[in-house]
Amino acid sequence: MTPTGERASIEVDEYLPHPPGKVWRALSEPDLLARWLMPNDFEPVVGHRFTFAAKPIPSVGFDGRITCEVLAVEEHRLLRISWHGGGLDTTVTWRLAPEGRGTRLFIEHAGFDLDDPVNAYAFRGMGSGWRSDVLRSLHTTLSALS
Numbered sequence: 001m002t003p004t005g006e007r008a009s010i011e012v013d014e015y016l017p018h019p020p021g022k023v024w025r026a027l028s029e030p031d032l033l034a035r036w037l038m039p040n041d042f043e044p045v046v047g048h049r050f051t052f053a054a055k056p057i058p059s060v061g062f063d064g065r066i067t068c069e070v071l072a073v074e075e076h077r078l079l080r081i082s083w084h085g086g087g088l089d090t091t092v093t094w095r096l097a098p099e100g101r102g103t104r105l106f107i108e109h110a111g112f113d114l115d116d117p118v119n120a121y122a123f124r125g126m127g128s129g130w131r132s133d134v135l136r137s138l139h140t141t142l143s144a145l146s
Contacts, residue, residue, distance in 0.1 A: 009110040010127045014135050017102040018142045024076045026141050027094055036137035038066070044073050054085070060118055062086030083109070087118035105138075 016023055026032045028044040038052040048070045056064035066085035072093075073079055080093040090111035097104045107130055112123040 006113070006115075007110065008112040008114050008123055009108055010112075010123065010130055012107040012130050012135070014105050014107075014138075015099060015102055016105055016139070016142060018145075019101070020076045020096045020098055020103045022142060022145060023096055023103045023105060025145065026138060027079050027096075028073075028075075032141060032145070036141040037134060042068075042070075044070065044075075044079065046070050046073055052085075057086070060086065060121060086122065087116070088112070088122055 026036060028042075030040055030042045033040055033042055038054050040050055040052050042048070042050045050068050050070070052066040052068060054062075054064045054066055056062060062085065064085075066083060068084065069082045071080040071082055071091065076096060078093065078095050080091060083090045083092050088111075090109060093106075093108045093110070095106040095108075097106070109126060109130060113119040114123060
């Protein structure tokens with residue numbers, strides 16, 4: 001996690017022992033994305049608006065709805081989305097880089113206002129979540145694909 005000016009970003013990179021095309025499928029096909037991240041109505045088309053359905057957290061006023069828009073798509077290389085929900089107005093970027101026989105996946109969840117208590121809470125929780133639960137689910141999804 002690194003601060004960037006007045007905003008902070010969660011930055012994660014992970015080696016995945018799968019080729020970029022397979023990792024791209026897990027990022028860009030709605031049913032596969034739902035397996036490792038959240039149910040969604042995603043399409044990998046710039047300008048497409050979609051929703052993730054997360055578990056609600058009533059104690060912080062989060063209803064479980066994350067509204068998003070696809071901001072950038074470079075097939076097998078980059079996917080960037082806006083991420084709005086639960087008081088957040090952030091972006092998530094996934095970058096893929098071939099590495100040996102696999103792929104290095106870089107994740108950046110950017111735009112957290114650490115002066116805002118809701119953003120600070122989300123930053124702490126999502127920082128550990130991206131590193132553990134989400135990546136573990138992604139590994140499991142990729143291993144199950146043919």
